[in-house]
Amino acid sequence: MKAFQVQCKTEMMRVLRNRYFVFWSLVMPIIFYYVFTNLVNADVPDKAEWQAHYLMSMTVFSVMGSSMMTLGIRLVQERSQGWSTFIRTTPLSDSVYFAAQMIGQSVIHVLSITIIFAAGAIINGVYLSALEWVMSGLWILFGSLPFLAVGTLIGLMKKVETAAGISNVVYMVLAVTGGLWMPLDVMPKMMQTIAEWLPSYHFGNGAWEIVGGGLPDWKNIVILIAYLILFMLLSKYIRRKQEAV
Numbered sequence: 001m002k003a004f005q006v007q008c009k010t011e012m013m014r015v016l017r018n019r020y021f022v023f024w025s026l027v028m029p030i031i032f033y034y035v036f037t038n039l040v041n042a043d044v045p046d047k048a049e050w051q052a053h054y055l056m057s058m059t060v061f062s063v064m065g066s067s068m069m070t071l072g073i074r075l076v077q078e079r080s081q082g083w084s085t086f087i088r089t090t091p092l093s094d095s096v097y098f099a100a101q102m103i104g105q106s107v108i109h110v111l112s113i114t115i116i117f118a119a120g121a122i123i124n125g126v127y128l129s130a131l132e133w134v135m136s137g138l139w140i141l142f143g144s145l146p147f148l149a150v151g152t153l154i155g156l157m158k159k160v161e162t163a164a165g166i167s168n169v170v171y172m173v174l175a176v177t178g179g180l181w182m183p184l185d186v187m188p189k190m191m192q193t194i195a196e197w198l199p200s201y202h203f204g205n206g207a208w209e210i211v212g213g214g215l216p217d218w219k220n221i222v223i224l225i226a227y228l229i230l231f232m233l234l235s236k237y238i239r240r241k242q243e244a245v
Contacts (some may be wrong), residue, residue, distance in 0.1 A: 002035055007123075008174040011126070013084075015078075020179075021241070023102055025062045025063075025065055025066040025070065025112055026062065026112060026116070027177050028060050028062075029058040029059070029062040030058070030115075030116060030118055030119045030123075032056060032058055032061070032181075033116070033119065033120065033123065034054060035052055036181075037050065037051050037054050037065070037123075037124055038123075038124070048126075049212075050127050051120070051124040052120075052126050052128060052211045053123075053208055053211060055116070055117070055120035055126050055211075056136060056140075056204065056207035056208055056211055057179075057180045057181070057207075057208075057212075058116060058180075059112070059113055059116045059117065059136075059140055059207070060140060060143070060180055060200075060203050060204045060207055061112065061175055061180045062112050062116055063109050063140055063141075063144045063147075064144065064147045064171065064175070064180075064200060064203065065171050065175075066105065066108065066109060066144075067105065067109075067144045067148045067150065067151050068111060068147050068150045068151045068154060068167050068170065069149035069151075069154075069164070069167045069168065069171060070105065070107050070108075070151075070173055071101060071102070071148060071151030071152070071153070071154075071155065072130065072150070072151040072154025072155045072157075072163055072167050073155075073160060073163050073167065074101075074154070075088055075101065075151070075152065075154070075155025075156075076149060076154070076156075076157050076158075076159070076160050076163040077160055078156055078157070079155070079158075080158075080160060083168075084218060088135055090122060100150070100152075101152075102132055103146045105148060105151070106141060106144065106148070107116075109140070109141055109144055110137075110141070112139045112140070113140055114137075117133065117137070122143055127167055128211060132211060135210050136207050136210045136211060139206045139207055139210060139216060140203075140207055142218075142224075143202075143203040143206055143207075143224055144203075145224070145228050146199050146203075146224050146227040146228040146231055147199070147203070149227075149228055149231030149232045149235060150170070151233055152232075152235040152240070153231055153235045155165065155169050156235065156239060156242065160175060172201035175197060175200060176192060177195055177200070177201075178195055178198050178199075178200025178201040178203070178204055179195055179200075179201055179204060179205075180204050184201070197223070199223065199227040202219065202220040202223045202224050203224065205217065205220050206220040206221075206224075
């Protein structure tokens with residue numbers, strides 16, 4: 001247990017020292033939030049509702065990117081530097097190692113969520129009840145799990161450059177097609193149909209439902225859990241194949 005706690009703490013410190021994480025997971029979502037709520041869509045009919053809705057979109061955007069890119073690229077770097085091989089010579093098991101990586105990243109997500117929520121309140125005066133703030137934050141933490149699993153998949157790649165390129169493309173495609181940058185109802189019908197099966201859409205929709213006064217739909221929960229199981233099993237399978245070779 002002590003080794004697990006130390007590993008979690010180590011991972012958190014490493015993320016906070018990563019300027020790439022600070023820029024893409026904190027600075028960029030806040031800039032996008034300001035631009036899309038005060039410059040691009042400043043004259044929407046229900047401005048307060050739009051500002052709360054888009055605040056959730058940018059928080060989800062931040063956490064999703066951090067889960068896939070920050071975690072995934074860090075795992076590839078550790079493999080290329082021989083760190084993961086060294087870990088196998090210690091009493092720390094692979095399961096504990098990956099769990100510590102994911103938990104450490106999740107704790108960092110709490111910081112990201114808090115900062116971006118605070119930015120929304122400061123920039124646009126977004127007002128939600130205490131319950132809505134807490135529930136939306138907890139939902140975003142829960143919804144990040146499938147994307148953390150994607151991060152472990154990306155972490156199985158051999159080159160940092162490849163991992164960075166692929167994770168960037170996947171991240172941006174999921175963000176756009178999942179309705180995080182613009183509402184789905186302004187997209188073509190085909191894209192709307194595709195989005196309804198993407199984890200990014202269900203990740204965002206759960207948060208949108210909460211700030212709209214409701215609760216995440218059961219379909220949001222089921223699909224995110226299904227993606228989590230799929231990505232974890234795939235990650236475990238590929239890792240075992242690599243180890244066998």
